[in-house]
Amino acid sequence: MGKRNPNGYGCVTKLSGNRSRPWVVKVTIYDEEGHGKQVPIDYAETEEQGNIILAQYNNNPWNIDRNKVTLVELYNRWSKIGLPKLGKSNQSSMKSAFKHCQKYYGVKYRSIRAYQMQDCIDNCGRGYSTQGSIKTLWGHLDQFAFECDIIDKMYSQLTTAPPIPETKRTPFTDQQINDLWKISGEPWVDTVLIYLYTGFRLNELLNMKTEQVNMSEEYFQGGIKTASGKGRIVPIHPRIKPLVKALVDQGNQYLFTYEGKKFSQTNYYKCWKEVMEKIGADKTPHEARHTFETNLDNAKGNRKCIDLLMGHKSKDVGNRVYNHKTIDQLRETVCLLK
DSSP states (O other), X not given: OOOOOOTTSOEXXXXXXXXXXXXXXXXEEEOTTSOEXXXXXXXXXXXXXXXXXXXXXXXXXGGSOGGGOBHHHHHHHHHXXXXXXXXXXXXXXXXXXXXXXXXXXXXXXXXXXXXXXXXXXXXXXXXXXXXXXXXXXXXXXXXXXXXXXXXXXXXXXXXXXXXXXXXXXXOXXXXXXXXXXXXXXSTTHHHHHHXXXXXXXXXXXXTOBGGGEETTTTEEEEOOSSTTTTTEEEEOOGGGHHHHHHHHHTTOSBSSEETTEEOXXXXXXXXXXXXXXXXXXXXXXXXXXXXXXXXXXXXXXXXXXXXXXXXXXXXXXXXXXXXXXXXXXXXXXXXXXX
16 A cells, blocks of 8 residues: 545546556545545556646646636635645634635635625624634635636725724723632632733633642743743742642643533633622633733833743843743742732
């Protein structure tokens, strides 16, 4: 057996019986629903010849009739060539955006007009960011179709998506934080307090494994999103130490768990909301991060330390070497929180 071709690449197989060209070359074609089926495009005398034909097809599949390329075919081709060039989170938002274009999957790309693209944006039933992603996706597809000479005019340039509104982020008040401490034994309140005293992003704590919490030296080592955020050290504030210890002592793989398993964002938001209702506040996990930063800033914390704790890029941070001196400075900074 040779090596397996990548998904959607096609295959070369031998037919039975006595034929002059027994090797059939098949490629995957997708229908409106995005289901793939294999269709023969040619026959060859030897397997090697068949593989050459297949490679040529994959190199330039646009020798198919340009007038017939459907949206789903164009997307599938672009997702092999253009999509991998985007960052991970962009890739997933483009994939989700494509689901909102479903009613046009089978339409010939050449015949799609701006009003149809706009229809997908306006009627996706989602918020600003999804609408923006759909507009961006049409832009990528148009660019790609234009390069492949499938279209002469890029209609995506005529589409609009509402601008993302300025968020009104305000820190938690001292009163709200005190209210949380008063009910700290109630479900999920400990997790909210840990966000407030660490400044981690939502997913940074949801993805944090218990082994990333160093109880003997009293710090978390976690963080994601950016190079400057990965693996950063955040000392445990004395006030949340008992809450963190109790979670670590449960011995689960993840620090925050829901019925023993890792928290999904959706479930965590529900639990968060329950806690917010108890203290009559309408705050987000991101506002907890914002509170951590604002309070350190107000307490005249060292900016370089604050940037290290937040996992921000900073002109002064330079190379992030966490030696004892640095960790002590970070600890002093965190302890500025009342």
